[in-house]
Amino acid sequence: MPDRLEVRIGEYGSALLAESQLTPRDVNRLRALQTHGRLGLEQTPAGWRLKAGATVGLLVLDRIRLVMEPKFAISGDRLMGWLAYALGAPAPLPVTSRHWATDPEGYADLVATALLEQCERLLREGLRRDYVRRQNLEPVLRGRLDFVAQTTGRYGQLDKLHTHTFDRETDIWDNRVLATALQVARALTTSPELARDLHTIADAFPKAPPADAALRALDRTRYTRLNGRYRPAHTWARLLLRGGGVTDILSDHGMVADGLLLAMPALWEAVVRRLVTDAAVPHGGHAVPSNGAAGITVRGDLGSTSAFRPDVLLNLPDRDLKGHMLLPVDAKYKRYDRHGVAATDVHQLLTYSAGYTSGNDRRALIVHPSTGGHSYRILTVDSPRGCLGNVHVLGIDTQTLPQEAAAWVGSVLQSPNG
Template identity: 65%
Template structure:
């Protein structure tokens, strides 16, 4: 059931004061764990605590308060679900409404998206598959388990140990959704949404734990039989790991009772799809930026370090079989308001030196720019020698992803 804890709201990079009576010792431990992962910062003061949000949005249910961090910087609430669905290659749910219409914002929207997909699955009929069962029956069904019958019934035939293989809906495709629907109940304060989630949850099998459901999702292979489950599984995975997809948006998820989204990781996923779509008409494709082609540092103290761009595009070269590469890096920074940092220029110069032709080193930075697309070119070098070119592309996050993709196709520089 929805709870009625006092709510504390703030935006990305904003801060707020919390009294000593608002946080328990367990809350402080959880917040410090999130601080170690760069999600927020918590500092002690004379009269309480000062909490500052970083580039992580969503809801965190603490013992005495509900902490809600709204997206403010680049992708505002009304666009968050649209861009998230784009990054996840998932249809935009009809529930992608404005952030301000729900008290929990992102948490409510993800739960509502899961609800919408589950309702469509129910209307079409849940998938059924053959499940092997062992049971004790009064009549013979399936195959008799001779070993169990002999050792447990000692020749008695009034009850038979049998092995059956029947078509059932109690399979992992449906089970993970039942687990996720129940997890969503603890994330929302919207009474209507909570009633709808509770009502539909009973239609799905829900045996198993969230950890087991996540393992099942990692093993799931989609075919024509279960392809329609992919969107529902995507939203279920977000809920079960606390707001992030393990291999896409976050590295570790969050603890139970939270639904947090790391905006820099979301932006990286958006840029990977935008750049890949922009390169396809030119014959380009994404390639791994690690392994034999990775940039590594050897011989220093400690472990071997590596440099990996967020995306490495490979383009065919007309006069040779060897492709030409173009590194693309996503930066969740206000490069529409200030210049590119020296650290990022050094990083992109390293990528261009490692992947692009020596006579024309180049790389691309893609950053969010609310309100309009923009591009500029940085030329780095001395009066005697050019070190490289960095193309800085600003994506209008107020536009629809389809519009941004079309602009990206024209703005992405041609390979050297």
């Protein structure tokens, strides 16, 4: 990959580029990302102004390498730990992790490292083989003779035989999609050692199909006992091939860019969904659907029916252990460890509490990222007619391990005030 000028922007930050630094192809790709709300692009008399939103990661353009950093100072291995937790995939080994704040490779190299480790594991165990049908021209009969091809193509000659064979080979889609992902990872990294390792291991896989064909194959993949061990590698491959667009994390609706981008609010929602579910299970709770008949709907307005849907709806044992209660939980990727909760969010959580909890215990949870330790406070909303409800605000320390955070959330749910 040719040397490119590196431009680094923090979340919601901006950078001014000279007009010559963006090619027409770059502008088209950035406009596409702007349409999907990933960043902003504005032409000024001095050139182009790039404005970052809540999307972080790497975008490789023709003349620049754009790095968008998260606003929370999270080391690379910890960021990958939370991402792996949300995806249910193993993170790369700590000894191979790099730190976002100090290394230019950052997030992209960490994902490439995770893919590399999983591919190395598959090679050690032996790549999966399956029966592949081939049409061959052989000097001896092997497999099944293709009579039509033999009579129309050879006109009675028997020196070469048209055959159909079924052989167990590694040239199957489970392996092909990883070959494509390894190529993409190699194009994104700036580390010579990592690029060399990716190139070396790619030679052990079959020929790589185009990225769009690999993505379609991944979408069709169903895991059984035969290919279940491929799931972690495919998870990282899907992340790379979609440029960050794994299901429920980031979806660009078919728009392709050369990079690896991650929508942090969507990632935080995925983290919170798993975090509170894991926290509730040891205490007899579980997540339940919040749509359909269990949803909060608004009817009678102009246009279509709208709905209020919390990110997670927990079914928990009641405090007196005589029944169960519903607890709505909403993920907020906001600095509520430093600022007060916005009035719109309070209104939203009060709607959830009114719709899902009893009149004697109206409450709902906000879960936000924090630094410097976990935090917990309760907002009480009063009126002339009494208490309208309580909004419990939980701050999750992003420097801790996800499993430790889940245990802490579980203790809060079981506390008298939880």
